[in-house]
Amino acid sequence: MAQIQYYFSMLSPFAYLAGPRFEEIAAKHGAEVVYKPFDITALFPRTGGAPLAQRHQSRIDYRNMDLPRQARKVGMPLNLKPMFWPMNAAPSSYAIIAAAKAGGGDVGGLIHMLLRNCWAEEKDISEDAVIKAALEENGFDPSLTDSGLLVGAETYAANLEEAVGAGVFGSPFWITEDGEKFWGQDRVEDLELHLSGKL
DSSP: OOEEEEEEOTTOHHHHHHHHHHHHHHHHTTOEEEEEEOOHHHHHHHHTOOOGGGSOHHHHHHHHHHHHHHHHHHTOOOOSSOTTOSOOOHHHHHHHHHHHHHOSSOHHHHHHHHHHHHHTTOOOTTSHHHHHHHHHHTTOOTTHHHHTHHHHHHHHHHHHHHHHHHTOOSSSEEEETTOOEEESGGGHHHHHHHHTTOO
């Protein structure tokens, strides 16, 4: 079974746009996905990136034009300026880590629901009630928000170090078993071509 290391940030609209397509591709190829949420605000200064507020205005303008365009392209709702963004991404990331460790539910579904909560439904995904509802909806024990706190925090920090060491510089970012790297929601199709042996 192929394995894909999936590095992503819960602050990333591009991870939101990639989610359903990536999950379909992984399932189609029977790939095992290792989910690695990380702190992108800590990654940027270590890999040459910059938070949105610190980017040149031309980059901000392009993002504001392209994000809605990409959302229309894949038929997904998107609020360009969510009410609760940027938020503290750690609580939802910890819950995802705890859920992946516990097993028994749909981790990909959990991630996408939380990202959709932020980018399309005006919910604060740093809030305990929102996270618990997403856990329950995707087959996990809502109490993972409490019991998984310690392991979640440790793994979240470790994921950042792994990301830097692996050459990750943005979100979403996939690394296949044979070391091929794919960055951005617009490279999901390239990832599938690679898994198919066509690229």
